Amino acid sequence: xxxxxxxxxxxxxxxxxxxxxxxxxxxxxxxxxxxxxxxxxxxxxxxxxxxxxxxxxxxxxxxxxxxxxxxxxxxxxxxxxxxxxxxxxxxxxxxxxxxxxxxxxxxxxxxxx
Amino acid sequence: xxxxxxxxxxxxxxxxxxxxxxxxxxxxxxxxxxxxxxxxxxxxxxxxxxxxxxxxxxxxxxxxxxxxxxxxxxxxxxxxxxxxxxxxxxxxxxxxxxxxxxxxxxxxxxxxxxx
Numbered sequence: 001x002x003x004x005x006x007x008x009x010x011x012x013x014x015x016x017x018x019x020x021x022x023x024x025x026x027x028x029x030x031x032x033x034x035x036x037x038x039x040x041x042x043x044x045x046x047x048x049x050x051x052x053x054x055x056x057x058x059x060x061x062x063x064x065x066x067x068x069x070x071x072x073x074x075x076x077x078x079x080x081x082x083x084x085x086x087x088x089x090x091x092x093x094x095x096x097x098x099x100x101x102x103x104x105x106x107x108x109x110x111x112x113x
Numbered sequence: 114x115x116x117x118x119x120x121x122x123x124x125x126x127x128x129x130x131x132x133x134x135x136x137x138x139x140x141x142x143x144x145x146x147x148x149x150x151x152x153x154x155x156x157x158x159x160x161x162x163x164x165x166x167x168x169x170x171x172x173x174x175x176x177x178x179x180x181x182x183x184x185x186x187x188x189x190x191x192x193x194x195x196x197x198x199x200x201x202x203x204x205x206x207x208x209x210x211x212x213x214x215x216x217x218x219x220x221x222x223x224x225x226x227x228x
Binding site: 035044046091100103105 | 202220
C-alpha cells in the first residue's frame with residue numbers, strides 16, 4: 001500500500017521568509033500524482049499545488065513551489081515570502097490512477113510576525 | 114457553483130444513537146469521496162462513489178457505517194449505534210473521474226462529537 005510520510009509535525013517561519021516542508025512517499029507505481037493541501041483553522045482543505053510524476057519540471061504556483069525528486073520519492077513544498085495567511089496545516093498527498101488520495105499526517109506551519 | 118456542501122457542520126449525539134450526514138458535491142463532478150479526520154491527523158479514506166456506484170470501501174468502514182449516493186448527485190453517510198471512537202471530522206470531497214491528476218475539492222466537513 002502506498003504511504004505518505006511527513007516527518008515535521010510542526011514548523012515555524014518568520015513573515016517574508018522562506019520555509020520548506022518535507023514529504024516522502026512509498027510506491028511501486030510509475031504513474032502517479034502528488035499534491036499539497038492546506039487546511040486553515042476554518043478546516044476546509046484547499047489544493048495548493050500538484051505534480052505529475054511523469055513531468056520532470058517542478059510545479060510552481062506563485063509563492064509555492066515543489067522540489068520533486070522521483071528517484072528519492074521526495075516531494076517537498078517551498079513557500080517563499082511567507083505571509084500570516086499561510087499559517088495552517090499542510091498535507092502532502094499521493095494518488096495513482098483509479099485509487100483515492102492518500103494523505104500524510106500533516107505539518108502545522110506557524111508564521112511569526 | 115458553490116463548491117462542496119456538507120450538512121450539518123456540527124453534530125453532537127449520545128452514544129448508541131444513529132446519525133446521518135449529507136454531502137452535495139460540485140454538480141459536474143462524478144466522483145464523491147468520504148474521509149474521516151481525527152485531531153492532529155491527516156484525512157483517512159472511507160469510501161468513494163463514481164456516479165451512483167460505490168467503488169471502494171476502506172476496512173475502516175465498519176458494518177455500522179453505510180454510505181449511499183442514490184442518484185449520482187448528493188451522498189449520505191450514516192453511522193449506526195455511534196461510539197465515542199466515532200468522534201471525528203467527516204470530510205466529503207468530489208472530483209472528475211478522468212485520470213488521476215485532478216485534485217479533490219473538499220467540503221468544510223461535519224464535526225461529530227459522541228458523548
